[in-house]
Amino acid sequence: MAIEWYLVLSALLFAVGASGVLLRRSPLVILLCLELMLNAGNLALVAFSRSLGNQEGQVFALVVMVVAACEVVVGLGLIVAMFRRRLPLDVDEIRELRG
């Protein structure tokens, strides 16, 4: 298959992830959608790596996975901390930083 199929698919997944981040209110689900976006990026990277015959793209995708894992760890830690302090798990309710 031509690479452009993978790229279009990657764009589509990215768009779906982005709309999910914007539409959902639970921080947990927002993190999940964030994962979607990251994976879409990974897909594009691997596709290009295949197309250029260059393995650096795959290494890059690996590092992206590492970063995603770290981010998930910290994000979930935040959610647990919020839950512990009886804060509502709703991003719209946490709005003290406003002008």
Next chain:
Amino acid sequence: MEQVAFFAGAIGALGGALAVVALRNPFYSVLALIVHLISLAGLFLILYAEFIAAAQIVVYGGAVMVLYLFVSAYVGGSEEPIWEAIPGQRLLAPLLAAALFIEVSIAVLGTGLKAIGERGPTLPAGFGSPGSIGELLLERFLVVFEAASMLLLIAAVGAIVLAGRRREAGPGGAGGPGQPGERSGARRDQPSPAPPGTPGSGAEEVAR
């Protein structure tokens, strides 16, 4: 054959993604994401990225998603309110996402890069194998590798700090990160004023 695999993977990925966004129960969203990840792993296999596909399943699907499962079980799911606090968000968000998708598609499909429209070169054996990835990691990208390790370490420490229980509230604990005045967990004296996660109690606490 390759097309079939591609479309199978694609439909799985897309379906999983849409399910993550659309399902109301967060637990189900997590499961949908797992499906999505496995489909992506399949796509990676088609693209001669075996190691990445394996890492995807083991690390992502295995470790990260399990973490998600634990936390969503701990936190529990709640129904999100129907009404939209931000005017225009429900309309604009899909619109802008669609716009972004269309732009990128136009960019990809209308590009002058001819290689995108082709299958790609014949790849050497061992392309995407763990050996060759490992060589690259340890030779050319050693600094990146070490930096990523550092990042993991820091994230782990951060997680422990974030989610750790407070031994004492008061002066010692005042320097701790982001305590809005409530003592944590089992050290509470008075009963909890309301079940956690409801907007009402949270609003009071925030407003204080």
Next chain:
Amino acid sequence: MSPTDFAWLVLGFPLLGSLVIALGFRVLPARVAGVIGTTAIALAFASTIGALITLLDQPSDAQQLTDSLWDYASASGLEIRLGILVDPLSVFMCLVVTGVSTLIHLYSVGYMGSDEGYRRFFSYLNFFVFSMLLLVLAGNFIFLIVGWAFVGFASYALISFWYRRHTATKAGMKAFVINVIGDVGMVLAAFFVFRELGTFELLDSFDAARETFSTNQGVVIAICCLLLVGAVAKSAQLPLHTWLPDAMEGPTPVSALIHAATMVTAGVYLIARTFPLFELAPTAADIGAFIGLATLLVAATIALAVVDLKRIIAYSTMSQIGYMVMGVSIGAYAGGLFMLMAHAFFKALLFMAAGSVISAMANNQSIDRMSGFRRALPYTSALLLIGALALAAFPGTSGFFAKDEILGFAANRGGMYWVFAIGGYAGALLTAIYSFRIGFRVVAGEPSDEAREFEQGHMSHGERVDGHPVNPATGEVEDVDVGFPGAEHHVAERSRPMAVAMGALGVLALFGGLIQVPGVDAVLEHFLDPTFESSPLYAIAPSTGDAWLGLAVGGVISAAGIAIAYFFYVARRGSTARLIERLPGLHKFLFHKWYFDELEDALVYRPAIAIGRFASSTFERYVVDGIVAGAAGFVRGAGEVVRGAQSGFVRAYALLLLGGFAALGVYFLVAAS
């Protein structure tokens, strides 16, 4: 020593005197300040004599000397120097100024002796003399304007000398503001001169003017009219004359020195000095002459009606200066300057005598209450009558020869100038009448209460309210800490310095005219030759016979005026009251000084106040504050709008982020296509 060295000394002594008194005023005992002041001016007079002698030693075609102490500015065509011009005209003016000033300082030592502000007075007075000398010695327009402005300031400081008196401060401000109008004219004239002729120096500009300008060219007329504005303001001619009567709020020596002998003659000096420009613009010169004529007639009529003694003398000053202005405008330079000198003598004398009388009257200045001082104050009365005779141009006095020289010149020039001659003689009649209005009212008749008291040997004191002295004219309570007239009373009979000064001036007033008797001698005219010889008008002089004819006419008119005054004020006392009853409208018109003050109030003062009020209430509040507050409000409003984006909703921020990306994407797509 050269004349210019003497001239620098002339400038230096009064300045030094002023500074020493001012800086040492806490340390110096009061009497010493008076001595220092008088000595300074006396030394200046001596230096002037020195300058005179050394100047006369020079050949007559080299008697216009300039000298400069320092270059202010010397760059690309602009040359301004601290320069003086020593020539017969300036030495003459210096002689008059320093001579009369010395006598007035001497008078003040006696008259102001018990005043709280004695030291301040002498410091200011010395500064004034310095400024006036600066004015007459200035060698370029800039320096002249500096002297002009300093003199204005000194006048203000001295008019408002008793500064806790409401009337005094108002009068000082009025004088200063009107003088500033004149300053504006002077400065503009100087700019025009520089622009057209390229130099500020007086002599150089005159030479350049003769080359550059044709007769009655627009620019020359403009320059001369602007100079006239300055002269009119400083010399209190119509229409900028209203400050002079009010300036009588100052102490009597001030009125004598500044507002009779010296400062008000600065306008006459100016026109005489810049005569080349005026001769190139005969239109402007004629305007000046008509202003002088109008002033002399109007002021003479007002002097017949007002009742404050010092104000009558002030109006007579205005009238006599009208003669002088008229004289130098039509070309009678020697005549005008001769009259300047004679007027300085007899007017200062009149003021001094008036000061003595007012002291005896416990500071009441109304002529209606004065009478019969001949037995109480014989010396003062005699000198008062001498001054009045000179003012009325009685045959033989200095005023006689001086005034008729001007009028004779006017008649001789013929044609239109007969108007000036006839007007001048009419004014002379009025002058004689009002000068003896003063003379007879004060001296003749039954002694008033105050005179009777004085005959018995003690001075009357003014009314006191609750033990505080009161201003007789307005009823305001006086401020004894600052000083006020009449803490003690000084009359010539009891104060030696006053008597000496008055006596000297009396002699000069009587016999000072003998230097310019037609056909006998022309001392002044010959002396002033080097300055004016380039003027075609200077050479015109009436023949001796015509001159004596003019003198005879003047003498007859003077005698007639005195006779009329005798009729009204001595023979039939009270007839003036009946006259007032018969012509109430005319009397009211004259008493209110031809309503000039009211006219100025309506035309100038009220619009200015209205504009000021409008500016402060409307313009300031709505426009200026509106713009300033509006700018602030606009920024605040813009801030409020931007604040709306800081909602605190994370998802909204994310939406904006995505929107931004989409827009960026569109941009790149469009740019790439």
